[in-house]
Amino acid sequence: MSPEFTPFLSTLGGALIGLSASALLLFEGRVAGISGIVGGLFAPKAGDIGWRVAFVAGLALAGLGGMFVAPHLLAVEVTRAPWMLITAGLLVGIGTRLGNGCTSGHGVCGLSRLSPRSLVSVLTFMFVGAVVAVVAGKLTGGAS
Amino acid sequence: MRSIVLALISGLVFGSGLILSGMTQPAKVVNFLDVLGDWDPSLGFVMGGAIAVHFLAYRFVPRLPKPVWGDRWGLPSRRDVDARLLVGAALFGAGWGLGGYCPGPALTSVVTGASSTLLFTGAMLAGMWGYSIWESARSTQPTNSPRPSGSPTTALPEAP
Numbered sequence: 484m485s486p487e488f489t490p491f492l493s494t495l496g497g498a499l500i501g502l503s504a505s506a507l508l509l510f511e512g513r514v515a516g517i518s519g520i521v522g523g524l525f526a527p528k529a530g531d532i533g534w535r536v537a538f539v540a541g542l543a544l545a546g547l548g549g550m551f552v553a554p555h556l557l558a559v560e561v562t563r564a565p566w567m568l569i570t571a572g573l574l575v576g577i578g579t580r581l582g583n584g585c586t587s588g589h590g591v592c593g594l595s596r597l598s599p600r601s602l603v604s605v606l607t608f609m610f611v612g613a614v615v616a617v618v619a620g621k622l623t624g625g626a627s
Numbered sequence: 628m629r630s631i632v633l634a635l636i637s638g639l640v641f642g643s644g645l646i647l648s649g650m651t652q653p654a655k656v657v658n659f660l661d662v663l664g665d666w667d668p669s670l671g672f673v674m675g676g677a678i679a680v681h682f683l684a685y686r687f688v689p690r691l692p693k694p695v696w697g698d699r700w701g702l703p704s705r706r707d708v709d710a711r712l713l714v715g716a717a718l719f720g721a722g723w724g725l726g727g728y729c730p731g732p733a734l735t736s737v738v739t740g741a742s743s744t745l746l747f748t749g750a751m752l753a754g755m756w757g758y759s760i761w762e763s764a765r766s767t768q769p770t771n772s773p774r775p776s777g778s779p780t781t782a783l784p785e786a787p
Contacts, residue, residue, distance in 0.1 A: 485658050485667035489649055493669040496648025497676025503641035504677070505684035510633055512694030512701050515641065517731040518755070525759035534634035539734055541638020542645075546738040549646040556646045559741045561653040561727050571726025572733075572747040574718045576754020579730060580762075582715020583703075586729040587641075589716070590674060595681035596702070603708045608720030609660075615724030616660035 504591055516588020517542075518579035562623050578608075630696065642735040648673040651736045653727025653743075660724050722751075 504515035511534075520535050549557050563571070579585040582604055584593065589608075593601020649655045649669050658667040693699060723729050726747045728736070733748045 485665040493672035494676035496644040497673040499644030501677040501680025512697040537634035538638035542642040545642025546735040568746040571722040572750025573754040574722025576751040578718030580758040591677040604716040607716035611720030612724035620661040
């Protein structure tokens with residue numbers, strides 16, 4: 484097992500994610516799915532843009548804060564060629580829109596809602612993600 | 628205005644959770660997915676912590692007649708599994724395993740200016756944009772019947 488295992492911090496971080504999603508649900512009745520929030524900006528509807536931009540700005544603000552407080556938590560140490568990163572980004576962008584959600588929308592929100600669609604989605608992207616990570620790890624000699 | 632402030636704070640808390648939990652370290656994500664390598668089970672705990680909190684919220688919040696500030700629930704109502712869902716999830720999983728970023732951590736990390744993060748996030752946004760163009764072109768073709776839509780009380784079509 485990896486020496487980097489962080490069960491306490493990861494659970495705490497997860498709880499914050501759940502809290503944020505719960506606030507959006509309670510006050511606005513919305514699903515905190517990142518790919519849905521961002522994807523909606525590419526097919527904008529009047530009156531439905533501001534909150535999406537504000538949410539993404541909040542994410543970026545967290546990133547800025549993290550850079551000063553704990554830059555090691557934002558470190559990129561994956562050995563992936565540029566073409567792999569571009570391919571990966573395109574796959575994530577297209578796949579999350581086609582499949583209506585990502586780790587947050589299907590993973591956190593969908594599983595909390597006991598949605599069968601989300602369960603199928605999570606099992607699928609976890610399985611394919613594991614296969615690709617194992618193969619890429621063998622080809623590039625590991626992630627870090 | 629209050630909706631904007633709430634969204635900003637939600638994004639800030641969400642992003643802080645992603646950073647604390649380790650999701651903004653692609654190597655950690657890949658070590659979670661690469662079960663035959665130096666396996667790091669941490670991300671299972673992220674999911675566990677998030678779902679523990681949000682599952683509780685779902686037991687109580689939707690019993691309210693409407694959201695505190697909204698006039699209706701924007702929750703997905705579809706339960707069917709179709710090819711789009713499966714293909715989309717498979718494509719997403721492949722990109723996640725390859726790049727180590729899912730959408731939230733990518734957008735949180737982009738401010739670091741690291742070239743690999745910029746490449747990934749730029750390509751991700753391009754993919755979403757391209758998908759929107761394809762989707763709107765497809766839905767305006769008269770030969771295609773529009774997708775069935777739910778009643779006004781269901782369905783944010785872009786949410787899961």
